[in-house]
Amino acid sequence: MNKEVGSYPQSWYPILRSKELKKNKSRVIKAFDKELLIFRDANEQVGIVGRYCCHMGVDLGNAPVVNNCIQCPLHGWQFDRKGNCLHIPSLKSNDKNILKKRSLNSFPCQEKYGVIWIYWGKKPAYDIPLPPDMDAITVGPCSHFSLTTEFHMPCLNTFDLQHFHHVHHRKIIGIPDISQENLYHMGIKMEVEVIPLTLFDRLMKRLFHGNATISIDCWGASLLLMNNNKTNYGAIIGSLPIEKYKCLMFIIPVKKQSAQQTQMTQIMDNICLKIAEKMVRSFLSMDEIPMRGMKPFSGCLVNELDDAAANYWRYFNSLPRFSVIHSAQKKDE
Ligand code: FES
Ligand SMILES: [Fe+2]
Structure with missing residues (x-):
């Protein structure tokens, strides 16, 4: 079983500058100790999914964007921005029950301030904020x-x-x-x-x-x-x-x-x-x-000199973490 490692605080992270991802193109990004696939569809919407196909593990790194989906080069399955499988060419009908069991890992994302952001977690706990004392x-x-x-x-x-x-x-x-x-x-x-x-x-x-x-x-x-x-x-x-x-x-x-x-x-x-x-x-x-x-380790801090750093350290340790389970494992559960 392929359990992926890597546990990071749930948060928004910048992943790519908007101008570096063109329409109907995809890019592989190394982040969070793994490789993610980021693509922009024909409507300029961005999706971030796992790099490998959930069917037989084909590398989607060079896969084309077709019908606003990433299309696996081996059997042509198509996955939308949320990782849902929308089309399997060899299925006689697009049987929803078969399709919905097949999906890529996907991550919440948004574009703001000229940057594409990924939320490391299932559902954003907060929106990307403004700097302090700035309304616009x-x-x-x-x-x-x-x-x-x-x-x-x-x-x-x-x-x-x-x-x-x-x-x-x-x-x-x-x-x-x-x-x-x-x-x-x-x-x-x-x-x-x-x-x-x-x-x-x-x-x-x-x-x-x-x-x-x-x-x-x-x-x-x-x-x-x-x-x-x-x-x-x-x-x-x-x-x-x-x-x-x-x-x-x-x-x-x-x-x-x-x-x-x-x-x-x-x-x-x-x-x-x-x-x-x-x-x-x-x-x-x-x-x-x-x-x-x-x-750094928590025991290294000096009282009075490092109080603010100690506060941060406690805060950091209490942040909720998120780690990804591979799609293949999700299916078997
Ligand atoms: S390996 Fe991707 S559709 Fe079969
Ligand atoms: Fe500094």
């Missing part, structure tokens, strides 16, 4: 880069207050406000002073006119939504686990939407969002080397 946003182009670390380390990093000074040259003023509203969400709000050692930081310092208040929401252990309350610029940062110690980070620069949108404000927004993306990328790149292969 303008988004810039998404970029991504890989990190040699566990996918949830960037979230832990956000609550690791000691590293802000050492790695990012940010001095935290006072005591950050940490909140947890529900099982899937932790937030932190802190006042920071920039110590201007790099070009970007000198620019930051000018933009802030003093200290900045940064609000960051963490959802699942895969999503960080941040807002610089002084500039009203921020970012949505998502992390996709590829395999152990490997993840793909997506950065979507965002700005609180202006009340009045003119052609000129749109041009300015586009320029500023591109700069914002570079700034966020530069900030995160400082974590790349320290986080490489990082292996």
Whole structure:
């Protein structure tokens, strides 16, 4: 019996930039220690299913999209975006009872902010939120880069207050406000002073006119939504686990939407969002080397110094997990 391993927190994860998947095309994506097939049908709708056919295990990686379904190259069975088998060519009639027993694993997904998102779980427990204190946003182009670390380390990093000074040259003023509203969400709000050692930081310092208040929401252990309350610029940062110690980070620069949108404000927004993306990328790149292969364990944290990180650690451990059972096993149960 082929029980698949891999258990990850139930959450939304970015999986592919929208522009990287054309109509009637499919792509194999390595994620969650497995290979998934993502395809876009003729109506621009996206589906994410298991890579191997539930009949005889044929690789659907190069399968065509026909009638809005992925069509297996061996016997021509067709599966829709939800993994349902809609057509078996050699069946005399499309007997619903036979069809409904045959399905591919499928995953909830949606497109938002120029990115395709997968929900790791059967049914989304929350919707992809907006950054804190933003009711409507303008988004810039998404970029991504890989990190040699566990996918949830960037979230832990956000609550690791000691590293802000050492790695990012940010001095935290006072005591950050940490909140947890529900099982899937932790937030932190802190006042920071920039110590201007790099070009970007000198620019930051000018933009802030003093200290900045940064609000960051963490959802699942895969999503960080941040807002610089002084500039009203921020970012949505998502992390996709590829395999152990490997993840793909997506950065979507965002700005609180202006009340009045003119052609000129749109041009300015586009320029500023591109700069914002570079700034966020530069900030995160400082974590790349320290986080490489990082292996924290709960006993390593120091009381008082690491209280926020300990909070995150408890939150992370209590997140509901999801793991996939192979279609072949589901049929036999
Ligand atoms: S192996 Fe895919 S339809 Fe038979
Ligand atoms: Fe960091």
